[in-house]
Amino acid sequence: MTGRAPSGRVFALHAAVILGLLILNFVLPEYHRGVFSRVLVLAAFAMGYNILFGYTGLLSLGHAMFFAAGLYGAGLPVYHLDWSVAPAFIAGIVSGAVLALAIGFLALRTTGVAFMIVTLMFAQVFYLITLFFTTYTRGEEGLVIRQDLRHLRMGDLDLALTDPSLRYLIALVLFSAVLIVTLFIVRSPFGRSLVAIRENEERMRMLGYNVFTNKLAAVVLSGAFCAASGAAYALLFGYVGSGFASIQYSILPLLWVLLGGAATTLGPLIGTLFMFYIVDFTSGFMPAYLLVVGAALILLILFFPKGILGSIRERWAPWLP
């Protein structure tokens, strides 16, 4: 088909990645399966960030608030109100989406540097709010959700989310769902509009597009993905703390996406995986492991701005979505 990436190859690649990750569940040693579970959940966070940063060209410095909205939106009802897992997960996503709608509505009145600072400021407000209501959130110390509350019950089925294998599989389901939806969006007219807005906003206006609503839709979508990741994190790993709302968690998805390749569907996974292992490795022998984060950011932006998959796409595989 003209003007389209070859569908067969694209679907085969994504299916292979998901299948490969499924097989890893049965192959990986216990420790690494745990790491991969976290990476898969956080990769969904990075993919959400990528929708806005990579495809729409909006650099937010405040995405921790959407992740944390999902984290608290799901975690607080379980902890305080004994909600069951499924409605809590939904509550997490809805919290993120609603927050994204409100923040997007305000922040999208600005552009460029002002957009970055405004998102940073709003995220900081969110972080401070989690500290202010420390009676309910226990602030930086955070809440640990009891193991017996982390069960997914459907009819007679009772699944303990604390089981390592099940936890991995649920993380994979979340990851795959976000990946497939992202792929679908990227190849849809809406995805094409987002990329075009990134390239030239004024031209899009003169093609009859309401640029603001399209960007707002991207913010909400991005916020909902990040919140889904946050909600899953709370329910799968049972910890909810203010640290996840701090600036560091706004910087990390930016780093993961930059490393893996902005505006690539699989880049966020690669970036998250690499960075997670690099940090995991260095934190083993030095306390100042965040030095790696700083060095990676500078080296990437100086010498490797397209990231891993972005560079591969440029040189060898222009069909990569």
Next chain:
Amino acid sequence: MAAVTPLLSTRGLRRSFGGLKAVDHVDFDLPAGEIRAIIGPNGAGKTTFVSLICGRVLPSSGTVTFDGKDISGLQAHQRVRAGIAYTFQITSVFANLTAFDNVALSVQRRLLDGKDKSGALHDGVMDALQKVGLTGHANAVAGKLAYGHQRLLEVAMGLALKPRLLILDEPTQGLSDGEIANFIALVRDLSKETTILLIEHNMHVVMELAGRITVMEQGRILAEGTPEAIRADADVQRAYLGA
């Protein structure tokens, strides 16, 4: 006077930047089906005038009426969807997207509005590319096309919107003689389906295409008439043709 309402009309349209009156109380009518050229020296306010029509620039005062409806309060993108397409003076195709995707953005906009369900996206795009003669370049990245081809792509993006009024801002600037000849044929062909408002410096193109010509000077309309009448007009000669 003619009983038919014009497709486009402006009344008392005015826009100043600081102290400069870029467009100064312009009353303008454009009947459907016409090819109208706007000419005038640099700085006469031509681009500002069409920008006011398509909503890129907001007027200091005055109204714009399109197809009998007052569109003065509409934003630019709403005016495009009402049927006014604008092609940029400075080529502004999406340089990193393919020619296909560039035109697809126009076609999908039209499909989203549900105005035209008959053609699928692909057919609509190829149809527009074929009209401007770029079928063979569909998969080329727009930024790597030759300059003349980029101009044609810009026009294809405009016409793929199937507008009722197509505004072309200096479309032949930088084109070779051969490309200009093709372009004249293209616009003539387009004018069967849509009304065309053309800002143009190349007098050969203007005389070949325009049904009527509007001459602007210092933000005002100096004269309006058939190409023959304009050619004969003493004021115009003094102001513009340099006689």
Next chain:
Amino acid sequence: MAFGPYLLLATLEGLVMAAVLALTALGLSLVFGVMRVVNVAHGEFFMLGAVLAWWVSSLVSGNPAIGFLLALIVSPLIVGAVALVSERLVLRRLDYKPEATIVATIGLLYIIQQLVLTFYGPEARPVVAPFDFRIRLPWFGYSSYKLAVIAASILLVLATWFVLTRTKIGLVMRATQYDGEIAQAFGVPVDRVYAGVFALGAMLAAVAAVLIVPIQQAHYLMGLDPLLLSFIVVIIGGLGSLRGTVVAAVLIGLSDGIISVFFSPTLAKIIATSFVALVLVFRPQGLFGAETR
């Protein structure tokens, strides 16, 4: 204590805060104004200034005033040199593109902060004030050093203002700020101006940190608060406007000081931060800035 004296105490504390904030924010504002660079590592320059002040003063024995004065000179110089090197090695190569430089200065933030953690450690350490007799007011005694900080800050802000408006260096900087290309065409060495401004901005933060470190201990994580507060000040004052920055610093410092005394400091920060975000959304030129090009 009665309400009146209590308010006076809160106001004095607020003024000390405002004094330090004005200097720090001035540095950020200068860098943004001239170079259009948002320096996210600005708070780390502040932190580095404080940590170096501890290091320098710890090298000198005897009268604490000697160590402090030495720190006041050496620490900003080292910080300026670090800034200069990062500007040459990183920012210049990025051609000062706004998004790329933000990402790079975030990287710089982590590098400085983590290097300090490595070599200085996670402890908070105090620097002894050069003098610290208490001035007896009718209601309470107040630290003379804190009053000196206010005075020093006023002098330094005035000096900066003098340099910017009354000297050739200032003229060159303003020309660059107005239009880099035209300045270049008139023989202004824009490249060197950028390097100098970036170093100067960092040095202002370092001076502010040296002044505050006898009151607040040096710690490797102390850079975040001044960074966010400087953002707040620069945004409210109008990006790149000197007068606005100073006015906003006093306003924010005072209100933060006063609100913190009467309410929870977290609530004060929540209010100030949301207010600033909304200012940026609805009045991007700042509360005191004029509409710019």
